[in-house]
Amino acid sequence: MYWEQIGFCVFVVGFIMVSSVKTIDKHRHHLRRKRILKNLLKVNYSKEDLLNHIASSGIVLKDTDGQEEKFEPYNGKAHLSKYIKVIVNYCVTFNSAFLIVGSLAESYLYGVRMVGNIISITLGFIYAFLIVQPFMYSLDEDIKTPYQYFERRYRNRKYVRAITAAAGMLFYFLFLTLYLWGCAVLLSTLIPQIPLWLSAVMIGVYSIVGSTIGGFTQSTKTNVLQFCILLAGLIMSLVFTIDKHKDLTPSQIWMLASENNRTKFFDTSADFTTRYTIINQxxxxxxxxxxxHSLLLPNFIRYRNIPGKRRSRFLIISHFPFMVLVNLILLISGGILCYIYFYGCDPIVTKKIVNKNQLGTYWIYLVLSEHVPSYTGILFASIIGYSVVQHSMGMALCGHTVFCEIxxxxxxxxxxxxxxxxxIIRWTKIILTILLGGLSTLLSIGFAYVRNTMLSLFFVFNNSINSPILGLFFLSAFNPYANDVGAMLAFLCNLGINFWLASGTVLISRLKSQEFPPETFLCNNDNHKNMTILNQNHRPHNYYYPTTKSFYNSTRFVEDYYPKNPALAYAYSIxxxxxxLFSLLFMIFMGSLFSLIYSLIKTRTIDADYKHAEERKPYLYIYRMFKMNSKQEKEKIVEVTFF
Structure with a gap:
């Protein structure tokens, strides 16, 4: 065990030093540039003209400290190099604690039927590439966030921007909290002496420190190195698990998994209460x-800042191969090989781990510690290091966006x-960032007491918030008669219904259980007897350890206060x-209906904003993508002919 912890400490200190140096250097460079621009703007020039003049002349400027600052003119090779770096950094975003911990645990519990999630992500890429990204990329350059688009679409109503920004940042905040919770699970798995809550506090405090100066950052080389460490660790875990069962050939391992329904990729159930089916996914x-892919703020900023339509569109789908590769490895690892490793002795029922989110990381820990113990610590340090950087940068972006948009x-x-x-503005942003970081830390501790796995929590957050946002986009872009009152009323109602159903699903759900029943008939085997017990000194006094009969009964804790109303009970079980799908249809139909009712009441027509029809045209999909482009081409032809 000590080699794992030594390797972890050495590499986590190394990653901290690298990210700290990079972060401090970036922050100092930003402050120096800000001082120079502030001094230059005292001259009677517009900011754009002044920067263009400096860029074209290549002037070297000096600030009050005598430091030189040079604004380089456009360089095609330099921009291509930056573009490649953006793509590379985008492709390695799968090196996150949330994805590793959540996917392994969820696939162990539910099997490879989660392959539909990979298909759904692929379809999301296609829809974003074909529909959303071309439209959002064509918007005016002064639109910096998707929430500003909604504001422009609805006659510059500030409350529209504030409501949509609040919803978008709520999801991003919860998503980042899962990053932090994943780091805590990894740390408590590697160092069992540290309880889960203390792991979350330690990592959360460190992340907050970085977020106050804009978030920690890393070089592209460091990100690629960490991603390679992850892939190597997962592949070695697969190989060593197969090697551990030398008496079984790969075909026999597959047959054993098949006999226990572990190789069932597609569940074709058509009811609404089954968690994972190929239809709903x-x-x-x-x-x-x-x-x-297209409206989440970090991704929106990423592809909007790429010069050139083709390059920007390619960025959307650039990390598709890496998504398929990593998710397939995690799916096979958790759904089949992790099950084979623990065959006959479930680690939760036998009290080997405290939280079921530790299932996958516990498997990696046991497998690698037996063969390459020091690499176990390196792998965990790599995942935690990358995830903390993402959490700190995300919290800084959250604080900045909440201030600027709301x-x-x-x-x-x-x-x-x-x-x-x-x-006052600077300190408001800092205080806001610290508050959000503290709330994220406390919420990550609270996740330990939720019955859902990390990935299922992500699905609840993602489905409840992002689906109404996409529905609002379709309503705003395709319905010219939608107005701000009808759209926002439908949006808030949709969010309210989703949060109500989601709370019932998380707390008192009776979803049709697809979890595989635990097995303990081989727990007396020497291989299982020698497994390390995690966090045995930090378990709650009233911690309940389920038996093989009751572990996967999701109603055990809620029988007394489960709703007696059949309709309500069924709603909570969806x-x-x-x-x-409900949110998308609700936003389109109810948003149109509410807008129509408001228009009839206000103006006795179907269009409450008919006086502003020309102003909203550039923010409608059909006009902007087809009519506006053809109109601009005609104007160019006229100009050329006249010349």
Missing amino acids: CLSLSIPWTCV IKPMFFDLFSCLRDNDE APIWYC
């Missing part, structure tokens, strides 16, 4: 994934003493994946 789950337009802009005071 392909038909419904692709909707929020489309939103994640607090500033709704409150600060009303008072000149606040609007023009840079010091699989969260179906929320996606």
Whole structure:
């Protein structure tokens, strides 16, 4: 065990030093550039003209410290190099604690029937590539977030921007909290002496420190190195698990898994209460994934900042092969090989682990510790190091976005003493970032007491929030008669219904259980007897260890307060994946209906904003993608002919 911890400590310190140096250097460079621009703007030039003049002349400027700052003119090779770096960094985003911990645990419990999730992500790529990204990329350059698009679409209504930004940041905040919770699970698995709650606090505090200066950052080389460490670790875990069962050939291992229904990829059930079916994953789950690929703020900023339509569109689908590779490895690892490793002795029933999210990481820990113990610590340090960087950067972006999209337009802009005071604005952002980081840490501790796995929690958050956002996009872009009152009323109702159903699903759900029953008939085997027990000194006094008969009965803890109303009971039992399709249809139909009712009441017509019909045209999909482009081409032809 000590070699694993030594390897972890050495490499985690190394990753901290590398990211800290890179972060401090980036922050100092940003502050120096900011001072230079502030001094230059005192001259009677516009900011754009001044920067263009400096870039074209290649002037070297000096600030008050004598440091030189040079604004380089456009360089095609340099921009191509930056573009490649963006793609590479985008492709290695799967090196996250949330994905590794959540996918392994979920596939162990539910098997390879989760292959439909890979199909749904693929469909999300296609929809984003064909529909959403071309439209959003063509918007004016001063639109920096998708929430500003909604504001422009509805006559510059600030409350529209604030509501949509609040929903988008709520999902992003919960998503980042899962990153932190995944890091805590990894750390407590590797070092059992540290309880889960303390792991979350330690990592959360470190992340908050970085988020106050814009978030920790890493070089592309470090990201690629960590991704390679992850792939090597997963592949070695697969090979060593197969090698451990030398008496079984690969075909016999597959047969053993098949006899226990572990190789059933497609569940064709057509009811609404089965968690994972090929129908709901392909038909419904692709909707929020489309939103994640194209409207989630980090991805939106990423492809909007790429010069050139083709390059920007390629960025959307660039990490598709890596997504398939990593998810397939995790699916096969958790669904089949992890099961084979623990065959006949479930680690939760036998009290080997505290939380079922530790299932996959416990398997990796046991397999690698037996053959390459030091690499176990290196692998865990790599995953945690990358995830902490993403969490700190995400929290900084959350704080900045909440201020710029909600607090500033709704409150600060009303008072000149606040609007023009840079010091108050800076400290407001810092305090907001610290508060969000603290809430994320506390919430990650609370996740330990939720019955859902990490990945199922992500599906609840993703389906409940991102599906209404995509529905709002379709309503806004394709229905010219939709108005702000009808759209926001439908949006808030949709979110309210989803949160109500999601809370019932998480707390008192009676979903049709697809979890495989645990097995303990081989627990007296020497291989299972020698397994390390994790966190045995940090278990709650009233911690309940399920038996093989009751472990997968999801109603055991809720029998007393489960709703007696059959309709309500059925509503709470609907699989969260179906929320996606419901939300999209609800937003399109109810948003149109509410808009129509409001228009009839206000103007006695079907269009409450008919006076602003010309202003909204550039923000409608058909006009912008077809009529507006053809109109611009005609204007160019006229100009050339006239010349």
